[in-house]
Amino acid sequence: MPAETNSINANNERLFESVQLGPYLLRNRIVMAPLTRSRATEGDVPSEMAILYYAQRASAGLIIAEATQISPQGKGYVFTPGIYNQTQVDAWKKITEAVHAKDGRIYLQLWHVGRISHPSIQPNNELPVAPSAITPEGQAYTNDGFVPLVTPRALRLEEMPGIVEQYRQAAKYALAAGFDGVEIHAANGYLLDQFLRDKTNQRTDAYGGSIENRVRLLVEVTEAVTAVWGGNRVGLRISPLSKFGDIWDSNPQALFTHVVEKLNAFKLAYLHVIEGDTGGEREVAGGFDLQILRALFNGAYMANNGYDAALADHRLDAGKADLIAFGRPFISNPDLVERMRTSAPLSEPDPKTMYGGDGHGYIDYPTLSGSVAA
Template sequence: MTKDLFTPLQLGRLQLPNRILMAPLTRNRAARPGNVPHALNALYYAQRATAGLIITEASPISPTAHGYPATPGIHGAEQVAGWRLVTDAVHEKGGRIYIQLWHVGRISHPSLQPDGALPVAPSAIRPEGQAFTYEGLQDFVTPRALETSEIPALLEDYRNAAKNAFSAGFDGVEIHGANGYLLDQFLRDRSNHRTDAYGGTIENRSRLLREVTAAVSEEIGPDRVGVRISPINPFNDIADSNPQALFEHVAEELSPLGLAYLHVMEGGIGAGESGPTFDFAALRRKFNGNYVANAGYDKVRANAAIADGKADAIAFGVPYIANPDLVERYARNAALNEPDPNTFYGGDEKGYTDYPTL
């Protein structure tokens, strides 16, 4: 039987009714103070509950993990209670939902850090570009290199975030190892100039991602854990001298852990952004588990990828912003709503919960 987007899929502990996943999408609409999810966020996710799986917007694992205004955390009791509103609303609609665990690393600003501290990173290398702050765009600063002795506490932050996600009613978690944030910064030789066990060789630079994944898996079970990577995405001034070797190693290392899936961004975030040519089929071969593909897929391309065995499921980002009923629209070959980029980040219900369904 030929598989397509509407073929059910066993993803870890979950039986998905379809292979249309909602990709993580930062929307900057958490309540302040406290970066707490609230009723509007619950409505937004519940509207999209027909997805095979919702992966939430990235959620900082600790106070120092924040790098943008109004992003909902998963490190405090109030945030856990706020996320419970979201998971209850999605589950009431029959949906399934994972939370994406996030540490931004150097992609932050002292104004977003506790006591105005410097952001942390693998090495004290300032990224090109500007931080989004409550006072508007500000140049990135040179971050502080994490001490080797601080790594165990960082692992504990990830473990606690996974525990909190469980308390908040999530079906699982996705570890954000992509898009130039902390774990990706450790992976890449452009941003990681360390000389300890977490720097230098590909094995060493992959160590933190592996240790984080193992800690989170130990906490909630590996079949409730996914990992997201973005081998050729240049976003946030990230690059590596040999991404093919690096990410084949990452896929190989994660493979025996028994994870729910590996989520691979097969391009860049911005329109027309792309890095070097890359053999994604090699990752598919190296990772023994569900392979979720993402970046620029439409229905036709997605169905072809699943039918050809190139992916087990497809995560859709921007289409889900404007089409809460994306599953129904794809099932009926209906036209899609056009998204309004002016309302992607921050604001109220406009461009968030007011897109029409069929």
């Protein structure tokens, strides 16, 4: 395995306090962020390996399982799991049961990629869908490797209820699979984010133009999902300042202030905010103070992007977050909570095994004791 690096030093115990999240008392404020690992099997079914993978990390206060497509149309990468049929539900149920057996809590992230896909991944080799037919920069990960993204097809007005229904049905399947809640993925340049931003949404109907119209689909999806789960078991992820997925907005402050104001009607469990550019700089030129959103939102604020224990404790102490989501550290440190608690060294993930492959670099990272967690 990769060599261990310097530890991340926790200065106090705020990260390890229990915290109420909706109906659940979480044992700490550490959240495992959703992490695409591309290990699903044929039919977008979670692999048997995923049972151990998630159980190994169940000491987190909350696990948010990897982004999971709500339909075959919502798929954007090969080997990612789905939540749109009974076979997938049965596979996920084994995972949720394993996490619960270790007294963990696990949510599922509901995902539709929109234009960040490729015909070779889509049903019947159809074009990916989007708010508008605008070609994104970047590449799709297909069975043939990385290929350029294509110009998507703009969704027709009469198709919009069907998109909402995909989310509703996926929410029902997630409930049947034994999850504790769900997270609506409205970040990182995927479908719901594409509708929010004026760079990618150039529609002139009820779903485009004004901020009110661009937020409409997100509100309808949230209404559908909370009708299944109740607001107190639903979270929602946004990335107001991120350009990930070739996306941007001319007035993010006005847009995301309006988003939060509309979401408050649903009394959601949490707002999951990627602070800055996804996987990049936390401070973004032309951005705004994300604490405006924290002050407006009537639920828990979950902060994400480049956190270590020291920064997490600082932000918690300052009252600038309620929960902290960690991504990459959880890949190579199944016992991340204990390592943070004891200021122990962290292992670095092996980039060669990040996406796809077998159990190597997935379920064989050792704990502090040197053994692989069962």
